[in-house]
Amino acid sequence: ANFINGELLGVVVAKPGEAAPWWSVRFPQELMERPTPEQQAQVLEIAREFGQGAENSYDAAAWLVGAVQRGNPEVQAAVEPIVSARAPSQLLQAFMEGVVLLAVLWWIWRRPRRPGVVGAWFLMVYGASRVLTEVWRLPDEHLSVGRPLGLSRGQWLSVAMVGAGAALLWWVLRRSQREPVGGWLVQAEPETASIPS
Template sequence: MTDHAWFHSINPVILHLWGSFSVRWYGLSYLAGFVLGFLILRTLARRRLTPLPADRALDALMLLVFGVVLGGRLGYVLVYRRELLWSFDHHLPYWGALKIHEGGMASHGGMVGVVVAAYLISRGFRQPDGLRTGRAPFLHALDLTAFIAPPGLLLGRLANFINGELLGKIVAQPGQPAPWWSVRFPQELTSKHAPPLTDPQSDALADLIATHQRAGQPAAEALDAILARAARAARGDHAIIEQLRPLVSARHPSQLYQAFAEGVVLFAVLALLWLTPRRPGTLAAAFLITYGIGRILTEFWRLPDAHLAQQTIAGLSRGQWLSAAMILAGLALIPVIRRQNLPAMGGLLRPAPLPADPSR
């Protein structure tokens, strides 16, 4: 049978700067997500769907940026990679916990940071005269952050795909034919998710490494150089791909599944829900429930993080349990929304009148 799987050969580095610093698709995806979030937020403000003044949209976004980055990185380190807390080397920024440019963000941690940022946004922004403008119910601020989040989540998952990280489950072992929708990620060869190779395949990999290995160079470093060559195949070096193809398994592109669920589906649900004015907190609850369901479902095609000592608990990954907690939080928010009984706000088709600014 013919192998129809696509071989992943996307270079995660756009431009190398100096040392270990480069412009990467991963960082660019976050930047693009923040820009899109700003544009959406400013549009909502200009259409008077929110008390947030349009000229304060950038200030609100900066709070969200700090919330996402700090919460996302802290969540990743504390939940998935605690060893980074005591990992130090001689390369900037020296501390492993600060090496965001190498990847490693937890979406659940980022959401906690967003909640803190939403609280600060709800308090309004101080004017030169000492008064605050743009005060809004905390639940409405949560709605705003929920509505602008899906584009960033979509781009973040696409960056995961480009990086060849958060691998999906295997659909065909190395050397076996695979369906057209599957992807062969050579990055698995340097991960703990690499499947066992047959003796001939192991010999072929050892020969490939020996061919490209410099005198005194560790085998792992030589393999990294080989994978870097594969990532440059788009510029004409395809021979290395044909050597690697029979040594790499074919997998579900789970990053793309999650990009669709957390980006496209989630944004569609929120947009449809907000076509008419809703009580503050409605979008936030819908976000928690929809994201949680989508994450739990798509994680069945994704492998748990290999560096975790206990990868599953009662058959579910850590991400699935955190997502289940999000669903419960969304359900718990519904009676809070009813009890608050705040006037409906927003409405993409028929915006509701804004409440009077209490600072004026």
């Protein structure tokens, strides 16, 4: 949903008018939410070219975004050069926090484990994937309070999650006396054939 709605945007990889990598994405909502003065002037000009007499750049941008979302190819072509190209951070996060996380947990769960082991690995792998993928995501504007050691607040929270997972794993492996449970690759015990007497 974040990708479709143009939320949690990725970092800018090409400014408006610059050549963009083939994998980049553009979100026209940028023209309504955080336009530069140059973009505001261009939005009014493009809207007027399409016969829209908008009084301000926000109304003009709202019309342009609506036309893009309705699939108007002429408006799409006119708007593309004035919108920043961004890293597809939402897709990267969905892949890392969905496919990769599932694959790692599935592999860990292949054998019976003590209760808490899979949960600990979830915290560690999810947290590590967030630290990595947040590199390509813009931090939330209301939370941008500096980047100690180059990490955003979201990355620091994810580092704490990795630490909590490691502590939980240590505790489970050292303290828990419970028998392992689950596992999808359980070896069947060989049947003991009764020898007729």
